[in-house]
Amino acid sequence: MIPSNNIEALRESISSGGKTAQTVVEASLDAAERLNETLNAFLQIDRAGALKRAAEIDESAGSNDESSPLAGIPIAIKDNICVRGLQASCGSRILGPYQPPYSATVIERLEQAGAIIIGKTNCDEFAMGSSNENSAYGPVRNPWDTTRVPGGSSGGSAAAVAAGIVPTALGSETGGSVRQPAALCGIVGLKPTYGRFSRYGLVAFASSLDNIGVFGQTVMDVAAVTRVIAGRDPHDSTSADVPVPDYAAEIEREIKGARIGVPRSLFGEGLDAEVLASVEAAIEAYRELGAEIIDIELPHAKYCIAVYYIIATAEASSNLARFDGVRYGFRAEEAHTLREMYKRTRDEGFGAEVKRRIMLG
Known part of the structure; x- marks a missing residue:
């Protein structure tokens, strides 16, 4: 596995000269290749391309450049997001080894920030599923228990992060496909507000609902990636033309006085007792931190x-x-x-x- 599962620690190590980008990326690639026989999380691993990019970062001043906040950080990409030169099968036989002639806007922004793509991850076919058993290339296995599923449809990305192969990965969500596998794999998953991330280069399932999302080992990891890829894109008319805040700084703020709505009417039949206990514990933690907890109704x-x-x-x-x-x-x-x-x-x-x-x- 990679030397650290945390973006902040990796960046500090690379920028200080403690480790090179090549060392970090090679460890990530080795873990991906070793664990993929068991997890089936990756559909394509780009060793040559990733090491070439890592060498370029080591040879340049990019690892210490504030404009490259993800320099040397390995990342995995769900196989329905276009990366020029890599396949975009969407987990389907009908696309197979198809390679798009362009990269998605979020990919261009990640690469400009110095992130290094190590490969494309397995997913339910065209992102349709919630277990990652609908892929034409076989199911993904949960790294915590390989007899269980990682959730879907972004199960490959979630499994890659949970296994420590990469500190962060991109997925997509139309109806739970980031948040659900994040929960099942015990990591952080963010589905942003519609329009926060450009959808240009995301193979469409349901355009009114599709979002690109972020997985990470920590909330700070997700914040770092979100700040890089968020923002208006002229290629996507649905992207929001609003400022991108410093998410990491916002995380450091105390939440005393914040108002948090809890839709308890949804805590009904079908909700697992362990899940309910975890949610209640989180609510209590927010209350102890000074947040105001308000029961709300969502009538629709x-x-x-x-x-x-x-x-x-x-x-x-x-x-x-x-x-x-x-x-x-x-x-x-x-x-x-x-x-x-x-x-x-x-x-x-x-x-x-x-x-x-x-x-x-």
Whole structure:
């Protein structure tokens, strides 16, 4: 595993000369290759590219540059986020080894900040699932107990962080796909407010709901990455044109006087007793720190799942219509007509869950 699971400690070690970026990245790559046989967290590991980038950082002054706050930090990227030169399979046979000709805006910002991408992580096909068992390339296993799932759809990224392979990773969330695997893997996961991160370069599932999210070992790690990738993007009209604060500084502020709403009507049947106990303990901790705890009602919450499935499936049906064997990715062989080629490509290329959601939409 990497020498430290903490971005702040790694940055201090690299900038002070205690370790080189190459040493840190090579340890991360070694861990990824060694553990992937068990976890199946990565679909592609880019050893050559990552070490080349690490050497460039060591040779330059980038590791001490304040404009490169993530210099030398290894990071993993969910396989539905475009990285130029690496595959973007979305966990699906229909895209397979497809390589996009451009990088997502969040990737460009990470690379400008000095972060080093070590590979692409496994995920439920087109981010449709909550266990990471819907990938065309096999399930991801939870590093705490390999007989259990890591959650999904960003299970590969969550498992990579939980296993200590990387201190941080990017995932995506449409209906829980960052927060749920973070919870199941015992790490920090952030789904930002819609529009905070650019979606340009994120392969669309349901455009009205899709978000890119961040995993980390600590809240500070997530804050460091969030500050780098947040902000307005002219390539994404839905990105928010609002200032990006210093999240780390905000974390250091005391929360005395803050008002926290607790929707206790959601603490009902189906909520695991251990989860409830953890939530109640967190609420009590906030109260002891001086926050004001207020019970609130979310009167429309009962409609959320129904609305989600209407919007998500309708938009998925539209977005995934582009995968037809003509433009890119997998194409069925021995089709005698264009219509037959469309039909066979989509039948052979998509998995059962994706087909189900397309038909529902």
